[in-house]
Amino acid sequence: MGAISSLFGYLLNALYTVFNNYGIAIIIFSIILRIILIPITIKQQKALKKSAKLQEEMKEIQRKYKNNPEKLNQETIELYRREKMSPFGGCFSSIIQLVIILSVFWLVSQPLTYMKKIDVNVINDYKTQLQQEGNQSTYSEIEIINRYGMQDERVKLNMDFLGLDLSKVPSSNLNDWTVYIIPVLYVISSIASIKLTNNFKTNKKDEVKVITDGTESKEEPDQLEAMEAMNKNMMYMLPIMSVFIAFIAPLGLALYWFISNVLMVIERLIIDRVMKHKEEKENA
Numbered sequence: 603m604g605a606i607s608s609l610f611g612y613l614l615n616a617l618y619t620v621f622n623n624y625g626i627a628i629i630i631f632s633i634i635l636r637i638i639l640i641p642i643t644i645k646q647q648k649a650l651k652k653s654a655k656l657q658e659e660m661k662e663i664q665r666k667y668k669n670n671p672e673k674l675n676q677e678t679i680e681l682y683r684r685e686k687m688s689p690f691g692g693c694f695s696s697i698i699q700l701v702i703i704l705s706v707f708w709l710v711s712q713p714l715t716y717m718k719k720i721d722v723n724v725i726n727d728y729k730t731q732l733q734q735e736g737n738q739s740t741y742s743e744i745e746i747i748n749r750y751g752m753q754d755e756r757v758k759l760n761m762d763f764l765g766l767d768l769s770k771v772p773s774s775n776l777n778d779w780t781v782y783i784i785p786v787l788y789v790i791s792s793i794a795s796i797k798l799t800n801n802f803k804t805n806k807k808d809e810v811k812v813i814t815d816g817t818e819s820k821e822e823p824d825q826l827e828a829m830e831a832m833n834k835n836m837m838y839m840l841p842i843m844s845v846f847i848a849f850i851a852p853l854g855l856a857l858y859w860f861i862s863n864v865l866m867v868i869e870r871l872i873i874d875r876v877m878k879h880k881e882e883k884e885n886a
Contacts, residue, residue: 604716606705610635611716614709618717618759625763628710628854632861635702636869642698643866647873656681703859707847710854713759714743720756728757744769744852761854768854784856785848791863792844798870 613634617627659681667674714720728746732739739745748769751758761768765780772781848856 604708606701607708607712607716610705610709611713611719615717615719622760623763624759624761624768624854625766625857628768628858629861632858633865636862636865639698640869643869644873647870647877703844703847706858707851707855710852710858711741712743713854714746714757718756718759724756740774740850741771741852744771763857766853768852768857770853771851772848772853772856773850781853784853784860785845788848788856788860788863789845791860791867794867795863795870798867 610631614627614631617630618624621627621630660678663674663677663681667677709716714725715722725743725746728750729742732742732745732749737745737749746757747759747761759769766783767780770778770781772785775781844859848859
């Protein structure tokens with residue numbers, strides 16, 4: 603993660619040099635990163651659309667081989683192979699997001715190391731001073747910026763953004779209502795993003811019911827359902843984990859996640875409209 607954080611740090615520092623504001627630099631950084639990830643977003647959205655179209659075929663396979671689990675699994679795998687789809691596609695996308703989440707967390711938690719590229723000896727000297735003063739802050743580099751930034755240009759960062767101090771950690775400033783603004787906006791944007799993702803899928807797949815001799819029998823959960831459940835769990839796990847991290851991390855991280863979510867929602871709406879227009883054109 604450190605290597606990716608360091609790479610991101612070069613970009614964030616270059617933007618900070620131009621705008622001289624940590625918040626603006628993070629917003630532009632978020633935009634650039636979302637642009638880079640557009641191919642993955644398009645691929646993910648196409649997979650969701652294609653998966654929706656396969657539901658009817660899957661129901662037919664489940665009906666036909668309901669008493670033959672081995673054949674059912676074979677036909678399911680063959681269906682995905684024939685359509686060139688992977689049941690684990692959603693997991694792959696979630697793993698990429700998780701790597702980025704952790705990398706950006708390291709970046710905003712240790713901006714002097716990954717962003718400013720300050721010599722480790724200088725950082726350690728300041729950490730020693732903090733310890734001697736009895737300061738045991740979890741984010742020592744953030745504390746160094748706040749305590750010594752005005753005295754030493756090397757460790758100075760302008761973290762004031764629209765009146766919000768992006769160096770503050772919500773869990774350490776519970777009595778300051780301003781620390782909740784960005785995290786709350788992030789939660790709202792996460793809910794919007796999840797709802798939008800669900801809209802690209804079919805309605806929740808009901809258990810397949812087969813009428814035999816006037817009675818109903820329910821299908822046992824198959825391999826596909828297990829894979830879909832795992833993908834769904836990953837989709838919900840990331841936002842929940844992110845909210846927890848945002849509460850214990852500097853506000854700069856929550857700002858990045860909020861902007862990234864807003865951009866993702868806009869991105870998906872545009873891509874969906876383009877894909878629908880393309881489908882209508884092909885059908886015509």
